[in-house]
Amino acid sequence: xxxxxxxxxxxYLEQLHPSAIDMGLERSRQVAQRLDLDKLAPLTVTVTGTxxxxxxxxxxxxxxxxxxxxxxxxxxxHLLRYNERVQIAGELASDELLCDAFAAVEAARGDxxxxxxxxxxxxxxxxxxxxxxxxxxxxxxxxxxLDAVNLVDPDIALVTSIGVDHVEWLGxxxxxxxxxxxxxxxxxxxxxxxxxxxxxPLLDAVAELDAPxxxxxxxxxxxxxxxxxxxxxxxxxxxxxxxxxxxxLDLPMENxxxxxxxxxxxxxxxxxxxxxxxxxxxxxxxRLDRRQLIWQGKPxxxxxxxxxxxxxxxxxxxxxxxxxxxxxxxxVFALLADKDLAGVVMPLIPHVAHxxxxxxxxxxxxxxxxLARYLTDCAAQVAVFDDVxxxxxxxxxxxxxxxxxxxxxxxxxxxxxxxxLAGHATGVGQDGFAG
Numbered sequence: 001x002x003x004x005x006x007x008x009x010x011x012y013l014e015q016l017h018p019s020a021i022d023m024g025l026e027r028s029r030q031v032a033q034r035l036d037l038d039k040l041a042p043l044t045v046t047v048t049g050t051x052x053x054x055x056x057x058x059x060x061x062x063x064x065x066x067x068x069x070x071x072x073x074x075x076x077x078h079l080l081r082y083n084e085r086v087q088i089a090g091e092l093a094s095d096e097l098l099c100d101a102f103a104a105v106e107a108a109r110g111d112x113x114x115x116x117x118x119x120x121x122x123x124x125x126x127x128x129x130x131x132x133x134x135x136x137x138x139x140x141x142x143x144x145x146l147d148a149v150n151l152v153d154p155d156i157a158l159v160t161s162i163g164v165d166h167v168e169w170l171g172x173x174x175x176x177x178x179x180x181x182x183x184x185x186x187x188x189x190x191x192x193x194x195x196x197x198x199x200x201p202l203l204d205a206v207a208e209l210d211a212p213x214x215x216x217x218x219x220x221x222x223x224x225x226x227x228x229x230x231x232x233x234x235x236x237x238x239x240x241x242x243x244x245x246x247x248x249l250d251l252p253m254e255n256x257x258x259x260x261x262x263x264x265x266x267x268x269x270x271x272x273x274x275x276x277x278x279x280x281x282x283x284x285x286x287r288l289d290r291r292q293l294i295w296q297g298k299p300x301x302x303x304x305x306x307x308x309x310x311x312x313x314x315x316x317x318x319x320x321x322x323x324x325x326x327x328x329x330x331x332v333f334a335l336l337a338d339k340d341l342a343g344v345v346m347p348l349i350p351h352v353a354h355x356x357x358x359x360x361x362x363x364x365x366x367x368x369x370x371l372a373r374y375l376t377d378c379a380a381q382v383a384v385f386d387d388v389x390x391x392x393x394x395x396x397x398x399x400x401x402x403x404x405x406x407x408x409x410x411x412x413x414x415x416x417x418x419x420x421l422a423g424h425a426t427g428v429g430q431d432g433f434a435g
Contacts, residue, residue, distance in 0.1 A: 006095040009102045010082055013116040028118045028148045034108040037125045037152070041072070041133045044152055045262060046184050048140035049160025050177065051312045052194070052258075055251040056160050057137045058282050059259035065090060066278035067268050069134035074124045074149065076117070076141055079286055079415045086124045088131055093124075101127040117141075121148040145183020156262050157184045158192040160255060162199060163311035178202040185211055190236075190265050194258040214261050222257040229253055233261045235270075243272055249279060250288055252315065286414040288319060293424060295396040301325075301404040302392075302421070304414050308335065310343030316408065317347035327403040330354040332391045334413045337366040341374055344409065349375075352406065354398070355382040356391035360412040388416035 004012070032038070043064075047056050054075055061071045070089050078084035086093035101123035105114075114122070128136050140149040144159075159181045162174050178198065182205035185191040191211040193202065198215070206213045214220060220233035231243040241264055249256055256279055264270070283289075289304040307316050320329070331352040335341060357371040368384045375382040385391040388407075395405045407417045 004099060004102075006082065006098055009099055010116075013102075013119050016114060016116065016119065024146055025148065025151055027112050027114060028122060029151055031105065031109045031112055031114065031122055032125065032151050035104065035122065035126055037122065037129060040125055040128045040152060041136045043069075043135035043156075043266065044138065044154045045135070045156045045158070046138045046140050046149065046152070046154040047158045047160065048144040048147075048181050048184050049158075049194070050163035050181075050309065051307070051315070052160035052252060052255045053139045053141070055282070055284050055287055056158060056194075056255040056259050057139050058284050059251070059256050059279065060262055061087075061090075061137050062278040062282045063259060063263040063275060064135050064137075064266075064268070066274045069268075070131070072124075072128040072131065072133045072136040073138075074121070074128075074136070075139040076120070077411050079411060080418055082120075084285075085120065086127060088127070088133070093127060097127055098123065101130075118148045121151075125152065140184050144181045145179070150184055153186055154184065154189065156190045156192065156265055157186060158194070158258060158262055159184070159198075159202065160194045160258060161311060162195045162202070163309060175199045175201050179205070182206065185209055187211060190214060190262075192258060192261055194254060214265070216254070216258065220257060220261040220264075222253055224248075224253055231257055231260050233257075233264050236265045236267060241270065243275065246276060247280060249282070250290075251282060251284060252288075256282075285418070286411070288316075289414075291421065293421070295399070295424070298396075298399065298401045300396060300399055300401070302417070303404060303406045304417055305406070305408040306411050306414050307408050308339050308344065308410050310340055310347070313344045313347045313408075317351060320348075320351045320406070325402070325404045327400055328353045329404045329406060330356070330395045330399065332356045332358070332388060332395055332405060332407040332413070332417070333371065333409045334358050334360045334368070334388055335366045335371065335409045336360065336362070336364050336412075338364070339366070339410075341366065341371070345374065345378070348406075348408075349378055349380055353381070354395075355380055356385055356395050357382060358385045358388045358391045360410055361387070361416065362412055365412075388413055389420045392417060392420050 047053050061073045064071045073087040076085050083092040104126050105122045138149050140147045162178050179201045182202045187209045191206050192214045194216050223230045229246050233241050286304050286306045291302045357368045359365045359368045372382045372384045
């Protein structure tokens with residue numbers, strides 16, 4: 001058993017490698033081989049994409065758990081606690097389990113230098129294998145091809161969407177991004193794509209691997225109405241499947257549709273009512289995450305979303321358009337310096353009456369004054385604050401009963417808001433964001 005606390009381990013990991021990101025798999029692969037981490041569970045599903053990874057992983061896990069399977073889920077980053085990254089059977093991994101996993105990786109790595117993320121990934125893998133799970137669902141983060149999670153060969157691999165983000169690592173085109181995303185596909189194993197217009201390099205990669213390919217709008221799709229939606233897809237034998245009268249969901253239904261297609265390929269029981277309930281139960285903190293609170297006697301709504309790139313902002317704008325507010329909608333906004341400011345802001349401007357901007361608690365933040373200048377140039381009403389919590393205080397004080405406050409732009413931003421909510425717990429409740 002490890003003698004270090006989890007806080008001690010995380011502090012140690014932060015100084016273990018000279019750079020936070022060091023793309024490549026060779027160092028991690030050597031340690032994984034020493035730990036015998038080639039097969040983590042009978043079923044392994046990997047998920048990557050520019051947006052939608054977290055909710056797709058959550059939907060898949062819910063569907064598998066509804067059939068009685070014990071499931072591990074690995075995702076990143078976390079919002080408040082590192083434990084959020086590693087879930088086992090629907091619960092966050094305990095400090096003790098994580099410490100034991102870090103100790104096992106530390107003992108195995110010898111003189112091999114690993115980044116914070118690589119150590120955390122291998123620790124999650126080791127822990128999943130120790131737990132003897134039925135299935136693991138793994139979010140493949142930055143890029144895909146060279147992400148440490150991609151060490152494991154999946155039985156089913158999913159790409160949710162392809163947009164331009166992390167330009168310094170992935171290139172400035174959808175084509176270059178798609179090459180990295182397609183790196184999670186494996187020869188002869190089901191490859192799924194939820195993007196309606198996948199770039200040619202991804203299609204070429206699938207053809208070269210001779211992988212069974214399932215593409216949205218061709219092999220599966222959804223049709224949404226005002227009161228519900230219908231899903232149509234394909235089982236592993238090529239037979240048609242259908243689910244009708246599905247309830248509208250709090251999370252993106254295109255991600256639910258992709259998860260359903262993945263589930264259809266597992267050969268597990270196709271039980272429509274269990275599937276409906278599994279989809280309805282699925283929640284992801286900070287993604288279209290609607291909270292009700294009472295502020296100085298006023299009922300207000302706080303909508304949290306970690307969206308930080310143009311694709312996510314455009315989706316968020318569409319969902320806001322589907323659910324107009326009875327009062328007015330204001331925003332609290334902060335952004336990292338390497339993100340596309342115009343691409344993130346422009347889709348939301350028509351939906352926001354007043355903006356409050358602030359810096360993020362990281363050296364990577366974009367200055368609030370820069371955000372304010374851009375919004376002012378767009379003829380938006382904007383005020384500048386020293387931090388996210390001060391901006392939230394001001395927007396709540398200014399709001400009238402029934403107003404909605406949208407907080408978005410970064411995982412850091414949502415984490416600050418969750419801490420703020422914890423200090424205003426009286427009268428706070430979580431509600432769905434059904435479109």
